Amino acid sequence: MANPMAPRVSAICALCLAATAASLGAEVYLTTDGGETWQKRGPEGLAVLQLVPDPKDPAVAWAIAKPTVAKEGEDLRFAPPAILRTGDAGKTWEKNAAWQGPDPFCIAVDPLDPQVVCVGGTFGRIGRSTDGGKTWGLINLKESCKDADGTPVAVQDDILRICARGERILASGRQRGDRVPGVGRLPVEGDGFVLMSSDSGKSWTRIRRSWSCSFAMAGDRILVADTWGSADESSDGGKTWTSIRKLQDHEIYPSPGYGVFSVSPDGSEVAYWCLGQAMTSRKAGEWTPWPGEDPTKAAERIAWCRPRRVAIFQHGSFDEGGVRRYRHSSKRSLRVCDRDGEWVPVAVPDERTPRLLETACDRSAAWLVAE
Numbered sequence: 001m002a003n004p005m006a007p008r009v010s011a012i013c014a015l016c017l018a019a020t021a022a023s024l025g026a027e028v029y030l031t032t033d034g035g036e037t038w039q040k041r042g043p044e045g046l047a048v049l050q051l052v053p054d055p056k057d058p059a060v061a062w063a064i065a066k067p068t069v070a071k072e073g074e075d076l077r078f079a080p081p082a083i084l085r086t087g088d089a090g091k092t093w094e095k096n097a098a099w100q101g102p103d104p105f106c107i108a109v110d111p112l113d114p115q116v117v118c119v120g121g122t123f124g125r126i127g128r129s130t131d132g133g134k135t136w137g138l139i140n141l142k143e144s145c146k147d148a149d150g151t152p153v154a155v156q157d158d159i160l161r162i163c164a165r166g167e168r169i170l171a172s173g174r175q176r177g178d179r180v181p182g183v184g185r186l187p188v189e190g191d192g193f194v195l196m197s198s199d200s201g202k203s204w205t206r207i208r209r210s211w212s213c214s215f216a217m218a219g220d221r222i223l224v225a226d227t228w229g230s231a232d233e234s235s236d237g238g239k240t241w242t243s244i245r246k247l248q249d250h251e252i253y254p255s256p257g258y259g260v261f262s263v264s265p266d267g268s269e270v271a272y273w274c275l276g277q278a279m280t281s282r283k284a285g286e287w288t289p290w291p292g293e294d295p296t297k298a299a300e301r302i303a304w305c306r307p308r309r310v311a312i313f314q315h316g317s318f319d320e321g322g323v324r325r326y327r328h329s330s331k332r333s334l335r336v337c338d339r340d341g342e343w344v345p346v347a348v349p350d351e352r353t354p355r356l357l358e359t360a361c362d363r364s365a366a367w368l369v370a371e
Helices: 011-024
Strands: 027-031 046-053 061-067 082-086 104-109 117-121 125-129 137-140 145-147 159-165 168-174 192-197 204-208 212-218 221-226 231-234 242-245 260-263 270-274 277-283 286-289 297-305 308-318 326-337 343-346 354-359 366-370
Touching (some): 046 082, 046 104, 046 354, 046 366, 061 104, 082 104, 117 159, 117 168, 125 159, 125 168, 159 212, 192 212, 221 260, 221 270, 242 270, 260 297, 270 297, 277 297, 297 326, 297 366, 308 354, 326 354
Parallel strands (some): 104 159, 145 204
Antiparallel strands (some): 027 366, 046 061, 061 082, 104 117, 117 125, 125 137, 159 168, 168 192, 192 204, 221 231, 231 242, 260 270, 270 277, 297 308, 308 326, 326 343
């Protein structure tokens, strides 16, 4: 049944999703031996945009995926994404038939209660389920969001990232406004937002005005990275922020830096990567360099998979001379940390390029999405 409250995804967003899906290539893999071997885990005919393991059951995972095989008369660029769930470690996947909300862009499972699932969608709307996806309630941010001073904020932009922990939910997106991105146009402050709810989605406060390329929650810590290579953390619900990494003057051009957070399943360790620099933290305000022999090959996404860690490494280069400006490369490699602490390259299944890496809740396995 069509949802009358859900206008179709905008053409721009649909095209972006289609491009992302095409680049990912849909292949999901699982390792249970720390990256030594990988098993293909589908889903057939779908390109996975995001994968989130269940916080209690290592055999369960959720995903947002776009179809890669068109039905008769269908244009894949505008095919709506689907919400998927597996209960047998990816051997089979099922679409969530109960979802009748807006086109979904992102998904989060509450680590304190896996029955609570949140989905970010089009036009400032979030779906929330408290029974593992059997039924959904729809949150309209246009009607429930304010700034810290109480000024109403009519959020009508797509929710592209979401995170949930207990009664606290984080959501972010990029504002459309009247500006049309042009060739070479870089994000600016005000292009995006980060919102927080402390009452399970009933009310929301805008805690950041910048576009967030990555955020996470670890215990009481909120961690946010923007598209310019800066990152901050807060331990008081976003009221005050402490810098993790600041943008350097020589990094402004030619490209912004897209930082990435990885959090261990128990929330005790956080890793952060940006512009060839990787750091790790076990306590708010305390960050140390992540071990690595070459800053041009830095751990971008980390999985804590027994008996060792697995990571996707981003490759890049530094300019010669006095200014060490990091430049992104399209190359990524898959590596494991051996007993001596060295990161050793391992083969990517089917000779693909690794893109997403997630840890199963008990560290018995790691999920990989590769194109």
